[in-house]
Amino acid sequence: MDSRRNRQVVLVYRPVGVPEPRHFEVVSSPLPALGDGQFLVENLYLSVDPAQRGYVNDENNYAPPVPIGAVMRAMAVGRVVESRHIDFQVGEHLYGWFGWQDYWVGGPEALLRRVDPAQATLSAGAGLLGINGLTAWLALHEIGRPKANNTVVVTAAAGAVGSIVGQLAKLAGCRTVAVVGSDEKGELCLSQYGYDTYVNYRHPLDEALAQACPGGIDLFFDNVAGSIADTVIRRMNLFGRVVQCGTMSIPVWIPPPQGPRIEREILTRRLRIEGFVIFDHIARFDEAAAELAQLFKQGQLHYAEDIDTDLALAPQALVDVYEGRNRGKKLIRLRD
């Protein structure tokens, strides 16, 4: 048994909808000794992501829910500080499923990507070159397939994924339209993320969309679902593509909420709607990260971070993300 203590954010109650601080507790436990083939990761940056709501709910998702009493599932960038695995050396930086905690012990199964400090800052490894940038790059290019002069609408457009999607679509020669929940975020989209225009969904959305997209919509990158998506879909052009990347506006899916049916829209507009989960594409992470890192170095991508520095604040940070209070990729920095 290692004498160091490991602070962990543990799930103690099963939430319905978005988890809140009361669903978690911070506990401190001793570190287990390393087994053969294991290594010890000291976490540097913990990721705070909308998808974490799905990790703790008893609803259909792409992984079983976090058990009660277990450390909160999360991605993080960390440093190998001890190793009994031949492929992992002390001092290396990794991005993986290391949880909301100080330390992680285990084998290569938790690895998402090795982080190269020469590509960008370590924190970018958890965002721009991590889940958010990789999602933006792979979902936009694999499913959305932007063409020059396409009109592209992005929801949660100022968010950690949406802000990158908008910039990548612009680099692909598209006209980009941000959907946001405040004029402040809309201005951010124009000034920082290169969007051509924005609409604020707290005002009548259909009229604003009609004005913002006089030629209709070719590609809809949707992070929110719900009534906003209903409105966008009804303004899509023939052969439009919809990337279903998130469902952030709908807090509870059991029972499924009702909405206007879209089968007729899909049929008559020949839409293609496709779901995207980044973990299907791990084999392409390094390729996409290299592209993103190069664009970033060339000054062609703007990327913002919103960093807290207290492990105990992680649950509140997740609530903030759901309520749109973050200004860039939300991270918890534990050490440098």
Place this chain on the structure above:
Amino acid sequence: MDSRRNRQVVLVYRPVGVPEPRHFEVVSSPLPALGDGQFLVENLYLSVDPAQRGYVNDENNYAPPVPIGAVMRAMAVGRVVESRHIDFQVGEHLYGWFGWQDYWVGGPEALLRRVDPAQATLSAGAGLLGINGLTAWLALHEIGRPKANNTVVVTAAAGAVGSIVGQLAKLAGCRTVAVVGSDEKGELCLSQYGYDTYVNYRHPLDEALAQACPGGIDLFFDNVAGSIADTVIRRMNLFGRVVQCGTMSIPVWIPPPQGPRIEREILTRRLRIEGFVIFDHIARFDEAAAELAQLFKQGQLHYAEDIDTDLALAPQALVDVYEGRNRGKKLIRLRD
């Protein structure tokens, strides 16, 4: 002016939902003389298709609605009986937008496909080698992309499209499951169309689907939309494909009916849902028809027709199709 009279089924009232005989009248008018570049087609087989509902409704669709007072838009197989166009010879058989009427006058813009009597019967040119077979072949292969051992669910499975889809999916090595509205149609699916099993949606569908598809559903060829589709989609496997080929179970789309939202299903199951309209694929009609004709000649495709012989019955035939009373492709034969 030609002295022959042309009987025409004309739209006289704009229906909401499925058109009925009272929305039409049969009129008789003189034939116009042929202009340069025009030809005269004598209709032999008129097509009766669920999609015709959309042609007469003021709802979003893939073509403007038939004007009041105009002949009902319909596909037909006919014979050229006069021609002032160098590419169209008297005696040739054509499949095109010739309407519910005895004769059609115009240019090549109405042509869908030239019919080769050596490939199959002339009536098959309006069904198996026409809209229905072409839809089945192209939608299944282009969007559905069946793989060996996939479980494929088809709605309106005994219909003119569904019956061919089931057989083509079976030929591709799939397990095929018919969704039908009666046990009589279910038995037809088993005995005539090679389905492995069927479920009757008038009984509790979810339990029946669970039994019929113990390994989940990989490909959903949907002709009906609505609550049947809701149930099927919730039993789909990861990376499942949905071909949205029709929306026959929903009679009225303005305002859009409500249903359970599917964004979360699309996301977490990584579904791909795509709308299919056959007229986007005219360039591939001859290729697909040749494949279908060959399978038919080899006895690998069973194809049924349900033929009336009175032009005035066409509107009632459309109601019958919507109510599932036809037994095979519905046609009106005007002459041989």
